[in-house]
Amino acid sequence: MNAESPRADAPLLQLRGLGKVFHTDEIETHALSDIALDIRRGDFVAITGPSGCGKSTLLSILGLLDPPSGGDYVLDGQDVAHLDARGRARIRNDRIGFIFQAFNLIADLTVEENVALPLTYRDGIGRDELRRRVREVLEVVGMGHRTRHYPGQLSGGQQQRVAVARALVGDPAILLADEPTGNLDTRNGEAVMQLLEQLHETGTTLCMVTHDVAFARRAQRIVHMLDGRIVDEDSFERLRFEQDMPLPAGLAELAP
DSSP states (O other): OOOSOOOTTSOSEEEEEEEEEEEETTEEEEEEEEEEEEEOTTOEEEEEOSTTSSHHHHHHHHTTSSOOSEEEEEETTEEOTTOOHHHHHHHHHHHEEEEOTTOOOOTTSOHHHHHHHHHHTSTTOOHHHHHHHHHHHHHHTTOGGGTTOOGGGSOHHHHHHHHHHHHHTTOOSEEEEESTTTTSOHHHHHHHHHHHHHHHHTTOOEEEEOSOHHHHTTSSEEEEEETTEEEOHHHHHHHHHHHHSOOOHHHHTTOO
């Protein structure tokens, strides 16, 4: 593990040769292959591509929810690719905020209690400090007036705002968002996207997975994925076009 302080100009997050292989019965599936990616402090990166291309698998590894099968992952100067489950959980709670498509709020906890959860796993935070931080991030996301409500009393857009507050409360180095607008209607999806843009403007580092090309274009940088690899935009459009092309009539009859 690299315990040295990161250089000021070093990327916040750096991947080199990253791969992920899943084994089921006798089948070996290469979900990610030879991924190289740098994300710097203050970046807003969108990862996009068709379903099954590996973008959510990549985000799970970035969020230390799943280990890679090979390659290097350095987060804020620390080698995190080879940590055990306990080590990943500790770094994840300290350095990473995660926003899920399905919100993942606990139904029988209030808004305030849901947002406070990440801090309950940290040492040295008193009750007054915890409450101050929770109230502060709820004001940032426009939900300061709903602290005593339960998730079931909120709209989908409001629940996602609470989920954003929960991701922010620990002051993470990077905020990861997995299809943050996927379960929302157009109006609420736009509101959440505007909130993410506002957070980026105030210095938050963001990495968002989305299948929505219009939302992806609002990020500072777009990373295109296809078949478990990162490809440039020209290659992405060419390969996607080739995949979408219908087979010639004679071959179509032989296709499975």
